[in-house]
Amino acid sequence: MKLDIVISGVGGQGSVLASRVLASAGMGLGLDVRTSEVIGMAQREGSVTSQVRLGEKLYGATIPDHEADILLGFELAETVRAVPKLKPGGAIIASASAIVPVSVQLGISSYDQKAMQQYLREQPGRVVLLDLEELAKKAGHPKTGNVIILGALSTLPGLPFEPEQLLQAVLSYIPEKLQNTNKRAFEVGRQSMEVA
Amino acid sequence: MTLKLLMGNEAIAYGAVEAGVQVASAYPGTPSSEILSTLAGLALEKGFYAEWSVNEKVALEVAAGAAYAGARALAAMKQVGLNVASDPLMSLAYIGVKGGLVLVVADDPGPHSSQTEQDTRLFARFAKLPVLDPATPREAKEMTRYAFELSEKLLLPVILRPTTRTCHACQDVEIQDTTAVPQPVSGFQRSPNWVIFPNLSARKHVWLNGQQEVARESFENSPFNQLTINEQSDVGIIACGVSYNYVMEALQLTGLEASVLKIGTPYPLPAGPVLQLLQHAKKILVVEEQEPVVEDQVIALAWKTRSTAQISGKYDRLVAREGELNVNKVRAILENFCGRQPHSIEAAVPPELPLRTPVLCAGCSHRASFYILKEAARGKDTLFAGDIGCYTLGAMPPLNTTDTCLCMGASVSIAAGLSRVEPHRQQVAFLGDSTFFHSGIPGLINAVHNGANITLVILDNSTTAMTGHQPHPGLNRTAMGPTDQSINIARMVEACGVEFVRVADPFDLKAALQVAKDALAFAGPAVVIMQRECVAQINKGRHRRINPDLCTECGACIDELGCPAIGKPAGQPEILENCFGCGFCNQVCPVGAIEEV
Numbered sequence: 001m002k003l004d005i006v007i008s009g010v011g012g013q014g015s016v017l018a019s020r021v022l023a024s025a026g027m028g029l030g031l032d033v034r035t036s037e038v039i040g041m042a043q044r045e046g047s048v049t050s051q052v053r054l055g056e057k058l059y060g061a062t063i064p065d066h067e068a069d070i071l072l073g074f075e076l077a078e079t080v081r082a083v084p085k086l087k088p089g090g091a092i093i094a095s096a097s098a099i100v101p102v103s104v105q106l107g108i109s110s111y112d113q114k115a116m117q118q119y120l121r122e123q124p125g126r127v128v129l130l131d132l133e134e135l136a137k138k139a140g141h142p143k144t145g146n147v148i149i150l151g152a153l154s155t156l157p158g159l160p161f162e163p164e165q166l167l168q169a170v171l172s173y174i175p176e177k178l179q180n181t182n183k184r185a186f187e188v189g190r191q192s193m194e195v196a
Numbered sequence: 197m198t199l200k201l202l203m204g205n206e207a208i209a210y211g212a213v214e215a216g217v218q219v220a221s222a223y224p225g226t227p228s229s230e231i232l233s234t235l236a237g238l239a240l241e242k243g244f245y246a247e248w249s250v251n252e253k254v255a256l257e258v259a260a261g262a263a264y265a266g267a268r269a270l271a272a273m274k275q276v277g278l279n280v281a282s283d284p285l286m287s288l289a290y291i292g293v294k295g296g297l298v299l300v301v302a303d304d305p306g307p308h309s310s311q312t313e314q315d316t317r318l319f320a321r322f323a324k325l326p327v328l329d330p331a332t333p334r335e336a337k338e339m340t341r342y343a344f345e346l347s348e349k350l351l352l353p354v355i356l357r358p359t360t361r362t363c364h365a366c367q368d369v370e371i372q373d374t375t376a377v378p379q380p381v382s383g384f385q386r387s388p389n390w391v392i393f394p395n396l397s398a399r400k401h402v403w404l405n406g407q408q409e410v411a412r413e414s415f416e417n418s419p420f421n422q423l424t425i426n427e428q429s430d431v432g433i434i435a436c437g438v439s440y441n442y443v444m445e446a447l448q449l450t451g452l453e454a455s456v457l458k459i460g461t462p463y464p465l466p467a468g469p470v471l472q473l474l475q476h477a478k479k480i481l482v483v484e485e486q487e488p489v490v491e492d493q494v495i496a497l498a499w500k501t502r503s504t505a506q507i508s509g510k511y512d513r514l515v516a517r518e519g520e521l522n523v524n525k526v527r528a529i530l531e532n533f534c535g536r537q538p539h540s541i542e543a544a545v546p547p548e549l550p551l552r553t554p555v556l557c558a559g560c561s562h563r564a565s566f567y568i569l570k571e572a573a574r575g576k577d578t579l580f581a582g583d584i585g586c587y588t589l590g591a592m593p594p595l596n597t598t599d600t601c602l603c604m605g606a607s608v609s610i611a612a613g614l615s616r617v618e619p620h621r622q623q624v625a626f627l628g629d630s631t632f633f634h635s636g637i638p639g640l641i642n643a644v645h646n647g648a649n650i651t652l653v654i655l656d657n658s659t660t661a662m663t664g665h666q667p668h669p670g671l672n673r674t675a676m677g678p679t680d681q682s683i684n685i686a687r688m689v690e691a692c693g694v695e696f697v698r699v700a701d702p703f704d705l706k707a708a709l710q711v712a713k714d715a716l717a718f719a720g721p722a723v724v725i726m727q728r729e730c731v732a733q734i735n736k737g738r739h740r741r742i743n744p745d746l747c748t749e750c751g752a753c754i755d756e757l758g759c760p761a762i763g764k765p766a767g768q769p770e771i772l773e774n775c776f777g778c779g780f781c782n783q784v785c786p787v788g789a790i791e792e793v
């Protein structure tokens with residue numbers, strides 16, 4: 001068994017937490033785990049990717065191009081940026097909305113949201129684009145996007161862990177007073193996949 | 197034993213704790229910072245001492261002092277930090293240590309967050325010190341424990357050199373439940389051998405050269421080096437550190453056959469396993485990041501033993517000397533080396549992607565300081581010498597207030613140097629508070645003593661923000677807890693002999709602008725200390741909004757500040773969800789359209 005997951009987003013969206021959660025869920029199953037994270041300057045609103053690897057025998061922590069099984073995208077353009085990591089036919093669960101970078105406000109670069117969504121929809125595997133902002137409102141906290149996506153992920157077939165195991169891994173990283181909010185966020189993520 | 201998900205840097209810290217470290221010191225720097233922050237978190241409970249030192253030179257000297265007295269000590273830094281610590285390091289190799297001293301230096305091929313891609317393995321060779329190169333967090337922990345033993349055996353500091361991909365990777369790592377009992381410290385014993393006179397150096401140099409062979413022998417049977425002979429293949433691959441992972445995975449992906457020698461002790465390179473491989477394989481490929489440290493030693497061994505094996509790597513440009521390796525690159529290298537058709541995947545061309553470089557946080561006071569200095573210098577021909585920290589982002593549009601950036605602490609001296617050649621231009625230098633203490637003070641003293649006409653702006657945000665908000669000597673906390681021994685920057689600057697010293701609040705545009713103008717008008721070195729806490733450290737202020745009835749859509753707020761909390765999601769400027777409430781944009785808006793919510 002081998003599962004490689006790429007998580008892409010913007011610094012500050014909680015991708016490090018998401019990769020730690022997935023790794024600890026894998027550890028709970030006795031699997032070999034690795035994560036690789038971007039820490040440093042890029043965390044200031046820059047592009048960031050986290051990578052998680054679960055398997056019987058692993059070497060490095062970074063996933064080769066075209067080898068990831070699943071791509072989780074916390075931001076639209078960053079999801080597109082990470083597509084080359086995904087294997088042909090790999091699944092994508094991503095936010096449909098944009099965080100427009102300062103460079104676009106200043107007219108130095110451009111952001112065509114429609115074209116990004118279109119490109120993702122044309123990918124050969126299963127593609128689910130979520131209205132993450134709306135879902136986060138439903139969960140009752142603007143910063144729960146990462147847990148919502150983990151909830152959505154938990155509905156995919158062929159994962160080594162049960163949804164409940166993933167939820168427990170999430171909660172093990174969350175402080176006491178935010179446990180209920182995150183349980184809700186996980187559930188909102190799961191439900192979003194029923195309609196998607 | 198407990199299995200725990202640990203980042204490489206945390207694993208190194210746990211390794212040190214298990215080895216019974218007694219003194220740990222560091223100056224922060226990506227990708228090394230979490231080593232000391234983890235140690236600091238464990239220090240009180242486990243009963244050892246940890247400090248954030250003022251800079252890397254001091255960190256290494258503190259660790260050396262502890263090791264002189266027989267204690268186990270660790271110093272940690274990033275690769276360019278070793279440049280700062282190189283003076284004590286080079287001499288320490290001659291003097292040696294008594295207690296084990298492990299120097300962890302994190303390299304950053306890429307580079308991801310560094311000024312250079314320098315290779316600490318090469319530095320180790322230059323300093324004649326053994327170096328260990330971990331491939332994974334687990335190995336990093338084992339190597340840390342071993343490094344203390346080796347240091348005590350050789351009486352030399354031992355360097356552990358992880359790279360970003362080990363420092364910032366997590367793995368399931370076993371940690372011991374019982375705390376190591378610190379060894380009784382024998383104490384410092386007076387001897388002329390601690391005093392580095394030239395005649396001692398002459399003797400010690402002979403000893404140091406001899407220790408190279410002792411270290412090499414220690415590595416001959418090291419579990420960190422592993423040779424796997426493949427009888428089916430005449431290809432041999434030697435891979436050092438994280439490159440080993442890439443080689444193993446590329447072999448799996450391509451199905452190519454090869455004997456593999458994993459190297460975890462790149463200097464001094466043990467001869468035994470290399471010679472064994474040279475006997476078996478006709479074609480050898482050395483895969484390592486950065487400099488040909490292992491390759492050079494392999495070539496020397498092959499030459500000495502008259503081996504006819506073909507040795508490939510950096511010198512026939514198969515393996516790049518710049519940047520990081522990864523599985524894809526190593527796969528292409530292997531395919532090329534073995535004469536295989538390269539593997540390629542056709543992919544649809546993605547739409548043009550927006551540029552998303554890092555920016556100063558919404559509400560960062562540095563943005564205000566840069567705006568203020570630019571305004572104060574308006575109409576004057578001004579050069580802005582920048583420095584290293586979050587505030588290096590002042591180089592980005594629309595702020596454009598960083599014309600130079602070299603290394604920590606250089607801004608003030610670069611400005612002084614520029615002023616000698618271009619006295620007709622205004623010279624402004626920026627320094628962060630942590631950078632001021634790290635290496636800015638000598639440059640300032642130099643500017644005062646030699647009468648350089650510059651304006652130094654110290655961006656005092658009460659933290660070392662860039663590397664994860666570590667404390668520095670200006671604050672009332674240390675790595676281990678609160679302190680009342682904080683050093684006042686303004687008084688320090690006065691003590692350096694600066695006549696013009698003013699403290700300003702960058703969020704008070706009018707007042708701070710006046711201070712900046714006065715500083716620029718002052719003949720001789722002038723210092724402005726811009727004081728505001730880093731927003732990542734404090735609670736949010738009141739959210740702002742733009743009153744659409746007043747806004748003329750002139751775009752000044754966006755074009756002048758480049759704040760990530762101001763955008764145009766619906767066409768006209770709007771304050772976004774991530775506003776911090778610093779209130780600076782209201783002071784920049786020419787019509788006062790930005791108000792508190």
Ligand SMILES: Cc1ncc(C[n+]2csc(CCOP(=O)(O)OP(=O)(O)O)c2C)c(N)n1
Nearest residue numbers: 225277584585586628629630631660661662
């Ligand atoms: C010699 C050296 N050591 C460490 C670093 C890593 N580093 C980069 S910026 C920085 C400190 C920044 O702190 P400060 O000057 O207070 O600026 P801030 O980030 O808070 O704006 C450090 C430690 C480095 N680049 N060079």
Ligand code: SF4
Nearest residue numbers: 557560586661730731
């Ligand atoms: S972390 Fe602090 S200093 Fe760095 S950009 Fe953000 S607010 Fe500014």
